[in-house]
Amino acid sequence: RFCGKDLQQHSDFSIAISQQYYVELKCKDRFQIKRGSPNDQKCTEEEIKALRGKVGILSWLAKETRVDLAGGVALLMQSFPHPTVGDLKNCNKLLKDALQYKDVCIHIHNIPVSQLCVVVSSDAAWGNAKDEEGNEEKSQAGYIVMLTDKSMLQGELAPFSMLAWKSHTLKRKTVSTLSA
Numbered sequence: 001r002f003c004g005k006d007l008q009q010h011s012d013f014s015i016a017i018s019q020q021y022y023v024e025l026k027c028k029d030r031f032q033i034k035r036g037s038p039n040d041q042k043c044t045e046e047e048i049k050a051l052r053g054k055v056g057i058l059s060w061l062a063k064e065t066r067v068d069l070a071g072g073v074a075l076l077m078q079s080f081p082h083p084t085v086g087d088l089k090n091c092n093k094l095l096k097d098a099l100q101y102k103d104v105c106i107h108i109h110n111i112p113v114s115q116l117c118v119v120v121s122s123d124a125a126w127g128n129a130k131d132e133e134g135n136e137e138k139s140q141a142g143y144i145v146m147l148t149d150k151s152m153l154q155g156e157l158a159p160f161s162m163l164a165w166k167s168h169t170l171k172r173k174t175v176s177t178l179s180a
Contacts, residue, residue, distance in 0.1 A: 005064060018105035019065045026057045027099045030092040039086030051083055054091050061098060062167075065106050069094060070167035071142060078169065109159040115149045119160065124170060142167040 001007075004022040009015050031050070043051065055076055062069040072094050079087040124141035148160035 004060075013110040015108040016105045017065055017108070018103070019061055020102045020105070023061065023098050023102040027061075027095045027102075030095050031088040033085060033088055033092070037085045039084060039089065041085040043083045043085065043088065047088060048080075048083060051088060051091060052080070054095065055080075058091070058094050058098065066098065066104060067106075067144065067162060067165045068101065068104060069098060070165060071140065072097075074142075074167040074169070075140060106162055107159075108161045109147075111147065111149050111159060111161070115151070116147055117150045117153065119146045119148050119152060120144070121146070139170045140167065141170050 001021065004019060006018045006021060007015060008018070031047070031054075055073065058069060058073045059077065062073040072090070076087060076090055076094065079090075120143060122141065122143035124139050143166055144162055145164040146160040146162050149158035152158035152160065
C-alpha cells in the first residue's frame with residue numbers, strides 16, 4: 001500500500017493498481033436528502049462544504065485509478081460555486097458507483113517491447129457541460145492514452161494498459177458534436 005493505492009505484481013509480471021481500501025474508507029457516507037426536495041433547490045453553506053470534500057475524494061479516485069468516474073466527477077465539479085440538491089444526488093450516485101465497483105483497478109500488462117504501441121481514444125459531447133453562468137452550452141470531452149500490443153491495430157483483441165486519461169470541459173463552444 002502506497003499513498004492510498006494498493007500495488008500488486010502478478011506472476012506474469014503484470015501489475016494491478018487498486019484503491020479498494022481507500023474507497024471502502026471514504027465513500028460509504030452519503031448525503032441525507034429530505035424526501036421531496038426539488039433538484040434545483042440551492043445547497044446550504046454546510047452542504048456546499050461537505051460536497052467540496054466528497055468531490056475532492058471522488059476527484060482523486062478518478063485521477064488515480066477510476067477512469068469510470070472521471071466524466072461524472074468532471075461534470076459535478078462544474079456545480080460550484082452554486083450547487084443544488086440535484087448535485088448532491090449526483091454525488092451520492094458517484095459515491096455509490098465507486099463503492100459498488102470498488103474492485104475496479106488499473107492493470108499494467110506485460111507486453112513485449114517489440115510489440116508495443118501507443119493508442120489514444122477521445123470523444124466529446126455537445127452542449128452537456130455548464131458555462132460560467134450555469135447554462136449547458138459547453139462540451140464535455142475526454143481521452144484515454146493506452147499502451148497495447150500492435151495486433152490491436154489490425155483489429156485483433158489485445159491487452160492494453162491505461163497510462164493517462166482526462167475528462168474536461170472544452171474551452172470553446174462548438175456547433176456540432178464532430179467539432180467538439
